Amino acid sequence: MSEPWQWDEQIWRGHVERVRAGRPLRPDSWPGRAKVAVALSFDSDHETIPLRDGEILPGKLSQGEYGARVGVPRILKLLDRFEAPSTFFMPAVSALLHDGEAKSYVDAGHEIALHGWIHERNTQVPPGAERDLAFRAADTLERLTGVRPVGIRTPSWDFSEHSLEIIRELGLTYDSSLMADDDCYEIVADGEPTGIVELPVEWIRDDMPYFMMERFGAQRPYTPPRGVLSIWRDEFDLALAEGGVFQLTLHPHVIGHRSRVAILTELLEHIVSHDGVWFATHAQIADHVGKDLSR
Ligand SMILES: [Zn+2]
Numbered sequence: 360m361s362e363p364w365q366w367d368e369q370i371w372r373g374h375v376e377r378v379r380a381g382r383p384l385r386p387d388s389w390p391g392r393a394k395v396a397v398a399l400s401f402d403s404d405h406e407t408i409p410l411r412d413g414e415i416l417p418g419k420l421s422q423g424e425y426g427a428r429v430g431v432p433r434i435l436k437l438l439d440r441f442e443a444p445s446t447f448f449m450p451a452v453s454a455l456l457h458d459g460e461a462k463s464y465v466d467a468g469h470e471i472a473l474h475g476w477i478h479e480r481n482t483q484v485p486p487g488a489e490r491d492l493a494f495r496a497a498d499t500l501e502r503l504t505g506v507r508p509v510g511i512r513t514p515s516w517d518f519s520e521h522s523l524e525i526i527r528e529l530g531l532t533y534d535s536s537l538m539a540d541d542d543c544y545e546i547v548a549d550g551e552p553t554g555i556v557e558l559p560v561e562w563i564r565d566d567m568p569y570f571m572m573e574r575f576g577a578q579r580p581y582t583p584p585r586g587v588l589s590i591w592r593d594e595f596d597l598a599l600a601e602g603g604v605f606q607l608t609l610h611p612h613v614i615g616h617r618s619r620v621a622i623l624t625e626l627l628e629h630i631v632s633h634d635g636v637w638f639a640t641h642a643q644i645a646d647h648v649g650k651d652l653s654r
Pocket residue numbers: 402404474478514515
């Protein structure tokens with residue numbers, strides 16, 4: 360096994376080109392002549408983050424439980440008030456633990472999409488297990504909601520060497536785990552267009568790094584909620600100016616607290632104070648930008 364500094368061009372180029380950004384997919388116009396697409400997403404992980412690490416004590420599990428008990432009802436009420444269809448990425452175990460929650464998303468006009476079985480780290484399970492868990496998760500969400508998911512966010516954005524072929528085998532239309540743009544693009548695999556839309560994410564548009572703390576570790580929140588609000592407002596403002604997508608990744612057990620729902624509310628008030636805003640699910644955006652792609 361050679362060291363990276365010993366790799367020849369074929370090797371380093373090969374690694375980079377396995378999964379790459381292809382053509383940009385920023386459309387000339389959004390539906391209803393909107394100027395910006397707003398893609399809100401909520402990763403309803405709840406207890407699966409401690410569970411996937413084998414943490415089974417009540418303390419950490421209760422932090423996840425808060426997401427289902429308190430965060431989700433608050434979020435659904437807010438989305439209803441702003442008439443903002445959104446996407447909920449939900450591990451199958453989380454959906455099984457909280458009877459009726461996944462179905463309630465679909466019933467309220469939101470999208471349910473894949474987020475692993477138990478929030479497993481794809482790069483740490485064998486390739487066969489990643490595939491098996493992804494198919495089981497798709498079957499489970501379909502059984503619980505009546506809708507077959509068309510998109511995926513790999514848990515912890517942990518996109519393995521095998522994730523793309525599994526996404527293709529599942530027949531999904533989009534992924535939302537990669538970061539090569541602010542706006543959508545087509546995923547290219549080893550130089551070949553795949554027809555799969557990437558709706559990119561970023562840690563700066565994720566609530567976790569700003570707000571989570573680790574009791575016995577070094578992770579501490581360092582940005583006050585209104586500091587986070589100003590970052591997200593700036594992200595939205597430039598997305599609007601550029602005619603692109605404003606995408607957020609939020610977690611019910613993180614953003615669902617009173618002091619944080621307050622900034623999400625202010626952000627949505629700022630967004631709707633502009634004309635030409637299209638609130639859409641990730642699937643709707645992927646369909647719109649990817650309508651000319653060959654699959
Ligand atoms: Zn997650």
